[in-house]
Amino acid sequence: MRKNTRQPDDLFTPPEDSAKSRRIYSVSQICQRIKSVLENNFNDIWVEGEVSGVSRIPTGTTFFNLKDDSSMLKCVIFASNSDALKFELKDGIKVICCGYVSIYEKRGEHQLYVQQIEPKGLGSLQLAFEQLKQKLEKEGLFSPKHKRPMPYLPSRIGVVTSLSGAAIRDILKVLDRRFNDVNIIIHPAQVQGEGAKEEIARAIKNLNIFNEGLPSGQRVDVMIVARGGGSIEDLWAFNEEVVARAIYNSKIPVISAVGHERDWTIADLVADLRAATPSVAAELVIPEKEDLREKTADLSGALARSFLEISLSFQESIDDLARRLKLSMENAVKLNAGKFDSAGKKLALLNPEALIQRHKKEIADKAQQARIRLEHFLKLKQAEFSGIAAQLFSLSPLNILGRGYSITFKMPEGAIIKDAGLIKAGDTLKTKLHKGEILSKVT
Amino acid sequence: MAEIKFEEALKKLEKIVEDLENGDLSLDEALKKYQEGVELSRICTQRLENAKKKIDLLVKNKKGEFELKPLDETKAGE
Numbered sequence: 001m002r003k004n005t006r007q008p009d010d011l012f013t014p015p016e017d018s019a020k021s022r023r024i025y026s027v028s029q030i031c032q033r034i035k036s037v038l039e040n041n042f043n044d045i046w047v048e049g050e051v052s053g054v055s056r057i058p059t060g061t062t063f064f065n066l067k068d069d070s071s072m073l074k075c076v077i078f079a080s081n082s083d084a085l086k087f088e089l090k091d092g093i094k095v096i097c098c099g100y101v102s103i104y105e106k107r108g109e110h111q112l113y114v115q116q117i118e119p120k121g122l123g124s125l126q127l128a129f130e131q132l133k134q135k136l137e138k139e140g141l142f143s144p145k146h147k148r149p150m151p152y153l154p155s156r157i158g159v160v161t162s163l164s165g166a167a168i169r170d171i172l173k174v175l176d177r178r179f180n181d182v183n184i185i186i187h188p189a190q191v192q193g194e195g196a197k198e199e200i201a202r203a204i205k206n207l208n209i210f211n212e213g214l215p216s217g218q219r220v221d222v223m224i225v226a227r228g229g230g231s232i233e234d235l236w237a238f239n240e241e242v243v244a245r246a247i248y249n250s251k252i253p254v255i256s257a258v259g260h261e262r263d264w265t266i267a268d269l270v271a272d273l274r275a276a277t278p279s280v281a282a283e284l285v286i287p288e289k290e291d292l293r294e295k296t297a298d299l300s301g302a303l304a305r306s307f308l309e310i311s312l313s314f315q316e317s318i319d320d321l322a323r324r325l326k327l328s329m330e331n332a333v334k335l336n337a338g339k340f341d342s343a344g345k346k347l348a349l350l351n352p353e354a355l356i357q358r359h360k361k362e363i364a365d366k367a368q369q370a371r372i373r374l375e376h377f378l379k380l381k382q383a384e385f386s387g388i389a390a391q392l393f394s395l396s397p398l399n400i401l402g403r404g405y406s407i408t409f410k411m412p413e414g415a416i417i418k419d420a421g422l423i424k425a426g427d428t429l430k431t432k433l434h435k436g437e438i439l440s441k442v443t
Numbered sequence: 444m445a446e447i448k449f450e451e452a453l454k455k456l457e458k459i460v461e462d463l464e465n466g467d468l469s470l471d472e473a474l475k476k477y478q479e480g481v482e483l484s485r486i487c488t489q490r491l492e493n494a495k496k497k498i499d500l501l502v503k504n505k506k507g508e509f510e511l512k513p514l515d516e517t518k519a520g521e
Contacts, residue, residue: 152450153490163500172498181494186514187501210501210509217446292449293491299456300484306463307477314470 031105038110042101047073047112048120051093064089066097066112074111075099084116087128094120125232129239132266136241141248147272148253150285151221153292156183157285158211158223158252160203163188166228167259167278174282179289185210185220191227196237200225201246208251222285223250225267226257226278235260238267247271257281379413386414390432401434408432411439447483449490456483 025033049066056062060079065072075097077085089095098116103109119127136142157175161167168186175182189203190196204225211220225247227235237243238258247254247270256271257278268274275281390407401407408417411428423429423442431438447455459480463473499511 151448153448176496181496184498184514185501185511186498206501206509213509289491292453292487296453296456296484296487296491299453299460300488302460303456303463303477303480303484306460307473307480310463310466310468310470310473 027108028105031103031108034110035103035105038101038103044098044100046096046098048094048096049073051089051095052091054089054091062089066095074109075114076111077114077117081115084114086124087119088131089117093127096120125236125239129266132239132241132244133269136244136266136270141244142269146248150253150255150273152287154182154221154286156185156218156220158207158220159184159186159226160189160200160207160223161186161226161278162191165191167191167226167257170228170277170279171224171226171282174279175286178283179286182286183218192230192234192237197240197243200237201242204243204246204250204254208249211252220252222255223252224255224257224275224278224281224285225271226281227259228278229259235265238265240266243267244270255281255285383414386416389416401432404434406431406433447486449487452483452486452490456480456487459483 047066049068052065052067052072054062054064060082062077062082062085064075064077066075067073096118097112097114099112099114101110101112104111118124140146159168159171161171163186172184175184185207187203187207189199191200204223207220207223214220227238235258238256244266247256247267253272254270255273255275256265256267257275257280258265258268259277261276264274273284275284386409390409409415409430409432410417410423411430414430417423417429425442427442429440429442431440459476462468462476463480468476498514500514502510502512504510
């Protein structure tokens with residue numbers, strides 16, 4: 001061996017002259033050596049531990065630590081391996097990882113390069129399901145308030161499913177049986193395997209978009225998203241977030257029918273209605289035409305019947321009223337005829353003609369009496385006057401009578417005579433003297 | 444013209460029959476309701492008549508636009 005020649009590949013061979021010279025390696029050399037040792041001895045190993053310090057970088061690589069009570073191991077999952085990570089890595093989850101240990105030379109850190117990772121105690125699919133279910137529930141995607149009511153009689157039904165397979169066959173058969181001319185639009189989609197979740201989500205979205213462009217009388221008013229039975233892996237697409245969100249955001253109400261009698265998928269939880277199988281979905285979505293026909297016929301019959309009854313009862317009422325009216329009118333006429341007669345009689349009695357005649361006679365009589373009395377009165381007064389005049393004459397201071405004059409009265413009236421021409425033979429005269437009177441008759 | 448939905452028509456018809464059966468309406472009102480009922484019954488019956496079946500596939504054509512293609516039923520479910 002030459003002096004001062006280093007053999008950098010051979011760490012384990014003591015240098016020739018250990019007393020005399022030190023073997024000096026570069027950092028890279030040491031790291032390279034460490035890397036070899038690690039990769040040769042820690043390949044394809046399984047490690048169990050608790051997850052902590054999870055962090056993802058934009059390239060999609062995930063870093064985290066595995067720890068137990070006293071130690072910690074750095075781990076990394078590359079984006080290219082992200083299929084291995086079916087669930088979300090969170091601090092505290094206990095996992096089992098499979099991979100190899102190596103050293104990241106740039107930083108001098110050894111880490112476990114994870115190729116497979118499983119949650120301890122639970123299948124990773126199940127854990128993924130639980131995580132997504134909790135997340136979406138918290139966001140309110142399963143809330144009963146958001147669920148839309150189903151139309152009673154849809155005019156057009158949308159179906160998202162595979163064109164091969166039992167689901168579409170069953171749906172079409174049941175729909176045809178219940179309501180033979182219902183309108184259907186099918187948007188085909190893969191329902192399992194690679195790319196299924198995207199296809200299902202896109203089909204739901206496309207139906208919604210297409211619907212917006214239709215006139216309102218031709219729109220789809222409900223859709224069925226369906227697949228037949230299968231294993232949990234087969235129907236995994238219906239547990240994916242992208243499908244859940246497409247269902248939630250669908251303006252068209254969604255019935256899920258994922259072909260699993262007992263268990264509910266995430267799609268079932270988000271949907272507005274869940275059916276256990278595609279056939280059940282077809283039964284839920286539309287009533288039987290015959291049932292509706294019967295119901296309509298029943299109502300039409302009841303309508304006619306009840307209206308007829310009302311008309312008849314009105315007819316009866318009217319007839320009855322007419323009869324009573326006629327009767328009371330006849331009575332009224334009779335009553336009034338009687339009253340009319342007796343009133344006429346009373347009126348006749350009260351005729352004033354007789355009364356007038358009677359009064360006329362009374363007036364005439366009284367007038368006659370008055371005239372007679374007046375005449376008599378006048379005569380009396382005249383006589384009185386004459387008497388008084390004579391007395392006055394006889395009492396007068398001049399006393400003409402004492403000188404021999406006399407007053408002559410015509411009897412019986414007692415009128416004073418001044419004119420002899422007024423006397424005729426046979427008249428009785430009274431001559432008043434100063435003393436006494438003379439009664440004489442004219443010859 | 445907005446067409447009344449089947450369910451609504453049926454419900455209204457039911458209500459009208461109820462009103463008529465309960466009595467207590469004037470002849471005028473009863474007649475009006477009866478006429479309305481006859482019309483609703485006609486709408487319902489018409490809706491349940493047999494028409495042509497229409498099953499379509501929603502596809503995208505070469506231009507990327509949506510299109511409806513009638514389904515050949517013998518192909519479905521194979």
